[in-house]
Amino acid sequence: MEGSSLSVRKGAWTEKEDTLLKECIEKYGEGKWHKVPSRAGLNRCWKSCRLRWTNYLNPNIKRGAFADDEVDLIIRLHNLLGNRWSLIAGRLPGRTANDVKNYFNTQLVKKKVASSSDPNPHLNPSTPSFRVIKPRPLILSKNSFPVILGEDKKFNTTTTTTLASNNISVSANSDNNISYCFPDENNEVMWWDNLMMNEKEVDYLQDSMNNFNPSVLGDRPINEELECSTTCNLDEEDNYGNLDELYLDGELWDVFNQ
DNA sequence: AAATTATACAACCGCCGCATT
DNA sequence: CAATGCGGCGGTTGTATAATT
Secondary structure, X not given: OOOOOOOOOOOOOOHHHHHHHHHHHHXXXXXXXXXXXXXXXXXXXXXXXXXXXXXXXXXXXXXOOOOHHHHHHHHHHHHHHOOOHHHHHHOOOOXXXXXXXXXXXXXXXXXXXXXXXOOOHHHOOOOHHHOOOOOOOOOOOOOOOOOOOOOOOOOOOOOEEEEOOEXXXXXXXXXXXXXXXXXXXXXXXXXXXXXXXXXXXXXXXXHHHXXXXXXXXXXXXXOOOOOEEXXXXXXXXXXXXXXXXXXXXXXEEOHHHO
16 A cells, blocks of 8 residues: 555654755655655655645745635636546645645535525525536537637637537637537536636737637637547638547547438 | 634545556 | 556545634
């Protein structure tokens, strides 16, 4: 079993141990955690070292109470992603997955249980938005995947299209990598537009607005685990494309024969 | 003031996915 | 293809501190 050596220390870390670990990371950098205990001279398992660094010693960690906007974002992302704390924390600069998980379990679960009359709809289990929206399998057919390109050159309106029976927001970058998300039962897909974009995506979107490429759609939320890519023949006249190939998670879908 | 209970969060554990051999 | 190791994740527990009785 991992980390079960009898001589390995457990429990709270001492200042001395913290110092040794910090010096080790500063010298060798993050990674190669299995080497850290010997390198640092610590009688700890590598997992304990890694956890101590990622959840506590890392200087990038943000301390203090969660701000209102952070709490709101946690709730919204949890509604979308469920208990995928690392993904949620990834959208909260300086916050660790452990922090987010602890906060949610100690602060928000209590409210969730006790607040059916909560005015905040995201804390009220009786509202639809309280539900966790889980990714659904895609079923595509030729007829349901007619057009995904063009439509708005200035990115100032929503670009959606109909895939199968769902309205799914789609985005594509210059490499024809297309991302999409599912709407909730109220057909709302907009709320996390900006929240779900990282700096690279924002930069890309702004760059795209200045130099329109017809194979690019208005940027939409990205589900990081459900990404598809396509190759298309583009009709330059009307900016509408004909789908040639569609890949979902690396698997080719024969969209014209379904 | 002491005992008890509740809370916050640090830390551990087992499992899983991926890369390498 | 199977075995192995590494790194990471989420669930859960442990413990220090605060609040309450």
